Amino acid sequence: MNISPIAPFIKWAGGKRQLLPQISARLPENYHTYYEPFVGGGAVLFALCPECAVINDINGSLVNLYRQIKLSPEAIIDAVEQLDGEAETDRKVFYYAKRAAYNEKMMKGEYDVELAALFLYINKHCFNG
Template sequence: MSEQSLKPFVKWAGGKRQLLGEILERIPHTFENYIEPFLGGGAVLFALQPKRALINDINASLIHTYKTIASEPQEFIVKIKELDSRISEGGKEYYYLIRDLYNSKLMREEFDLELAAIFIFLNKHCFNGLYRVNAKGLFNVPYNNSKKDSIDEEVILEVSKYLKNITICLGDFEDACKSAKEGDFIFLDSPYAPLNPSSFESYTKEGFDMESHVRLSKLFDNLTQKGCYCMLTNHNTEFINDLYGNKGYKMDVVSVKRMINSDASKRTGEEIIICNY
């Protein structure tokens, strides 16, 4: 598969496409199985294309979409084209109509082909590709005024071929790592730790609070003791440094651009890449 045809089909907050070079430089030379508990857009997965992989996320709509593309790529493409065909005329009004339909399907737990297609349609036509829900778990991101196509058909078809042989799971990050054993490589790209108390970093109704970060650091330690190769990325904050510092882990700080911040002057920052090897 070419690098051009196997790439993320969804835009995701905290996605690692711009950090790929730094991440790929630090990948273990050899490993057994690949495990990614916080999948998101899957930039690292698609760049590595491991033959044996388990991918996971806690966002039910996201994982449902991955599974749908793996099993029904042609039907998915047809449904997406139906949605896209009306955005040029309907614009804003049509977007909010589809957003309401998506939320009604979420409320009824209708995880079908249509929901997967709508999920991607909204992702490509909402502000900054942000997945944000209200207290009721309903998607509430506004329209971005785009009338572009939601997908690249070749990307969907190639991704589908690859995903057919991959284990796709929905659930907590600890559960995703239960099968991890010595020699496996685990890439941990959790939701960001807040840069300050007022930072908004929760993109799903489940959230990812400070206690979750502490639980993740303990998992990192446990996987290290098992003999797994672990890499973790996050904001370079005092909190993250306190969790992982003084344990012998390799900790590299790199500069990044923040694409979600509404203030363009604040769209730069530092991330930290932590490895136990």
């Protein structure tokens, strides 16, 4: 059920956005569930907007981000807006502090809203983000 395409909200290496015409041409016209083993930025998923989808990726932080968006979208928006609002005049120092906080949470295995927001923030503010 293609309602209207949604653009990926995160940059991801190996994105399939350029391949959408070729991928779409090879999909069956009818299917019950869309399975995406390598969701990344979700270009194919968002272009198709299927009624039922199962997504996965090897990157646990990325999967956590999608899970938190599904479960707590308002909390993610609030957390990211807070990060953007906290950015000091020295953005480089702020970025590295947030990256250190992200790495610490990863070491502890704290897959939560804060980790998801930090992951998204780092993705958007890193080199080429």
